Amino acid sequence: xxxxxxxxxxxxxxxxxxxxxxxxxxxxxxxxxxxxxxxxxxxxxxxxxxxxxxxxxxxxxxxxxxxxxxxxxxxxxxxxxxxxxxxxxxxxxxxxxxxxxxxxxxxxxxxxxxxxxxxxxxxxxxxxxxxxxxxxxxxxxxxxxxxxxxxxxxxxxxxxxxxxxxxxxxxxxxxxxxxxxxxxxxxxxxxxxxxxxxxxxxxxxxxxxxxxxxxxxxxxxxxxxxxxxxxxxxxxxxxxxxxxxxxxxxxxxxxxxxxxxxxxxxxxxxxxxxxxxxxxxxxxxxxxxxxxxxxxxxxxxxxxxxxxxxxxxxxxxxxxxxxxxxxxxxxxxxxxxxxxxxxxxxxxxxxxxxxxxxxxxxxxxxxxxxxxxxxxxxxxxxxxxxxxxxxxxxxxxxxxxxxxxxxxxxxxxxxxxxxxxxxxxxxxxxxxxxxxxxxxxxxxxxxxxx
Amino acid sequence: xxxxxxxxxxxxxxxxxxxxxxxxxxxxxxxxxxxxxxxxxxxxxxxxxxxxxxxxxxxxxxxxxxxxxxxxxxxxxxxxxxxxxxxxxxxxxxxxxxxxxxxxxxxxxxxxxxxxxxxxxxxxxxxxxxxxxxxxxxxxxxxxxxxxxxxxxxxxxxxxxxxxxxxxxxxxxxxxxxxxxxxxxxxxxxxxx
Amino acid sequence: xxxxxxxxxxxxxxxxxxxxxxxxxxxxxxxxxxxxxxxxxxxxxxxxxxxxxxxxxxxxxxxxxx
Numbered sequence: 001x002x003x004x005x006x007x008x009x010x011x012x013x014x015x016x017x018x019x020x021x022x023x024x025x026x027x028x029x030x031x032x033x034x035x036x037x038x039x040x041x042x043x044x045x046x047x048x049x050x051x052x053x054x055x056x057x058x059x060x061x062x063x064x065x066x067x068x069x070x071x072x073x074x075x076x077x078x079x080x081x082x083x084x085x086x087x088x089x090x091x092x093x094x095x096x097x098x099x100x101x102x103x104x105x106x107x108x109x110x111x112x113x114x115x116x117x118x119x120x121x122x123x124x125x126x127x128x129x130x131x132x133x134x135x136x137x138x139x140x141x142x143x144x145x146x147x148x149x150x151x152x153x154x155x156x157x158x159x160x161x162x163x164x165x166x167x168x169x170x171x172x173x174x175x176x177x178x179x180x181x182x183x184x185x186x187x188x189x190x191x192x193x194x195x196x197x198x199x200x201x202x203x204x205x206x207x208x209x210x211x212x213x214x215x216x217x218x219x220x221x222x223x224x225x226x227x228x229x230x231x232x233x234x235x236x237x238x239x240x241x242x243x244x245x246x247x248x249x250x251x252x253x254x255x256x257x258x259x260x261x262x263x264x265x266x267x268x269x270x271x272x273x274x275x276x277x278x279x280x281x282x283x284x285x286x287x288x289x290x291x292x293x294x295x296x297x298x299x300x301x302x303x304x305x306x307x308x309x310x311x312x313x314x315x316x317x318x319x320x321x322x323x324x325x326x327x328x329x330x331x332x333x334x335x336x337x338x339x340x341x342x343x344x345x346x347x348x349x350x351x352x353x354x355x356x357x358x359x360x361x362x363x364x365x366x367x368x369x370x371x372x373x374x375x376x377x378x379x380x381x382x383x384x385x386x387x388x389x390x391x392x393x394x395x396x397x398x399x400x401x402x403x404x405x406x407x408x409x410x411x412x413x414x415x416x417x418x419x420x421x422x423x424x425x426x427x428x429x430x431x432x433x434x435x436x437x438x439x440x441x442x443x444x445x446x447x448x449x450x
Numbered sequence: 451x452x453x454x455x456x457x458x459x460x461x462x463x464x465x466x467x468x469x470x471x472x473x474x475x476x477x478x479x480x481x482x483x484x485x486x487x488x489x490x491x492x493x494x495x496x497x498x499x500x501x502x503x504x505x506x507x508x509x510x511x512x513x514x515x516x517x518x519x520x521x522x523x524x525x526x527x528x529x530x531x532x533x534x535x536x537x538x539x540x541x542x543x544x545x546x547x548x549x550x551x552x553x554x555x556x557x558x559x560x561x562x563x564x565x566x567x568x569x570x571x572x573x574x575x576x577x578x579x580x581x582x583x584x585x586x587x588x589x590x591x592x593x594x595x596x597x598x599x600x601x602x603x604x605x606x607x608x609x610x611x612x613x614x615x616x617x618x619x620x621x622x623x624x625x626x627x628x629x630x631x632x633x634x635x636x637x638x639x640x641x642x643x
Numbered sequence: 644x645x646x647x648x649x650x651x652x653x654x655x656x657x658x659x660x661x662x663x664x665x666x667x668x669x670x671x672x673x674x675x676x677x678x679x680x681x682x683x684x685x686x687x688x689x690x691x692x693x694x695x696x697x698x699x700x701x702x703x704x705x706x707x708x709x
Binding site for chain 1: 655657673674
């Protein structure tokens with residue numbers, strides 16, 4: 001995991017020199033926030049390649065996939081945008097730091113402690129695709145660290161393209177690709193219906209490359225240390241490391257960088273109550289279910305899923321995916337149905353309201369789950385929930401209904417015993433405090449989307 | 451012969467005005483997802499479309515017969531170039547304006563599968579301009595419509611259009627804006643957040 | 644050349660004309676929105692599909708080449 005291991009060694013002054021075999025973690029997260037001086041001392045200057053397209057082969061060999069949730073191969077996006085449009089035409093690159101998933105804190109953390117890695121990555125992809133414009137899209141007001149990083153880089157002439165910062169509205173969908181493009185274009189952060197892909201026609205009609213902030217940080221390191229270095233961690237099919245946001249019983253949320261393939265019990269505890277990891281079988285309520293992939297993710301049953309590892313090949317066996325790395329172990333003393341109902345209410349409230357099925361289906365699903373979380377429910381509600389889930393899936397302009405259905409369906413499976421208890425008017429929970437984090441309030445006006 | 455053309459022109463003009471009134475009302479009905487009793491939804495859209503084509507066909511006859519009537523000289527081109535006629539320059543000019551708009555609407559609608567949706571809609575909204583202009587043309591250029599039962603007919607059409615437009619605008623005023631739609635569905639299903 | 648019908652769910656307003664004109668490929672859900680068969684349009688239904696596309700008042704239905 002993250003503790004104790006080798007930090008990447010300081011960069012050699014000769015560009016293109018021998019690749020450093022700096023395997024081991026942490027790769028992205030330094031022990032303390034690093035300003036530009038510390039960043040340059042450790043990594044050296046941004047390793048521009050001197051020509052467009054040059055980085056694509058290294059990124060392909062590294063097997064880097066997007067860390068924003070979709071895990072799309074980065075080299076394919078790079079190649080697509082590099083190819084698209086006219087040679088001399090406008091092209092746009094966007095670093096997506098919106099982190100609209102309320103339970104995810106990794107991008108915020110990365111942008112605070114290692115903003116220069118992200119900014120290096122942004123400049124490198126800009127060079128690779130031949131961009132004429134660069135944007136950084138952030139969840140909230142830019143923190144002092146990112147502003148200082150940009151100012152310092154400008155002073156040293158490190159950045160070839162000026163970076164425009166835009167703030168995302170606090171909406172769950174604000175980080176969705178086409179919503180970002182709409183917001184950057186001056187409109188509300190509402191998803192659009194694809195086609196066309198943004199790599200063909202994005203911001204202002206120009207080919208647009210959008211990458212998650214963490215993805216760009218990995219890319220900035222691959223550009224220095226090469227694909228073999230990147231593959232020294234992780235699995236053969238899913239190389240590298242990823243940032244995770246971890247929620248455990250009786251612990252504060254934590255951002256941790258983990259090698260892909262790490263057993264989840266290393267990150268989340270093994271669910272038997274020994275949460276402080278000292279082997280004495282005591283120290284906390286333990287967990288009765290895991291949530292992997294955030295609020296569009298999948299609930300996993302314990303102890304069945306206890307052996308699962310943090311890679312999609314393993315997670316797929318339970319219908320799950322790592323997504324943006326949100327991992328939660330639901331304490332045994334909380335009510336899973338109450339948590340799920342709360343999140344479903346949030347997801348429904350965050351619908352863009354543009355597509356009939358999502359607009360009509362998600363609030364009904366949320367109401368149905370609230371009924372299940374109460375004492376006793378109508379028998380009809382189970383069939384209704386399944387019917388509504390089937391009706392909304394795949395019928396929106398974006399994947400909000402699909403992700404919500406994945407979250408809900410897995411919950412209905414994993415918490416089936418609890419549903420039976422609630423039907424009899426009982427509940428296994430002893431602690432009514434909410435566990436999963438959710439923002440307050442719901443959007444009501446157009447301003448809430450800009 | 452001239453008299454026949456003259457009567458034909460007046461007759462087709464009046465029928466066209468009635469049909470155009472129906473077309474605009476049907477168009478508003480389509481937009482509001484209204485139904486004609488006992489008929490499927492596509493009947494409303496098809497009727498709107500077919501009557502609009504019929505109207506333009508009648509207007510073509512209306513124009514040709516007026517041109518062929520040699521009692522007054524009306525150049526054919528003045529049917530589409532506004533204010534190019536010596537005779538009743540203003541009122542015929544308005545007719546030409548209305549017809550131009552109608553032709554643009556018909557052409558874009560015949561191509562509507564291939565056209566940009568926003569462009570199609572922008573042209574189609576000109577219907578709300580075309581009808582009043584056609585109405586003004588009708589009243590101004592025809593002594594028939596300025597008195598008696600024909601005036602009653604024309605005023606009746608205007609009142610029907612006014613009522614339909616008010617109905618359309620009332621809906622726009624009442625319509626929940628996008629950002630409020632989810633909250634509206636929530637309140638119907640008693641989910642509290 | 645195979646074509647598929649796709650509905651733009653944002654512009655779709657649930658008029659329901661498509662389901663009347665092409666019931667073989669389009670049904671309406673309980674809220675009035677179209678559920679469109681995702682497969683290729685059979686040649687026999689090609690004309691009907693085109694009619695449904697031009698008949699949509701919101702221009703939300705499209706025939707896509709694949």
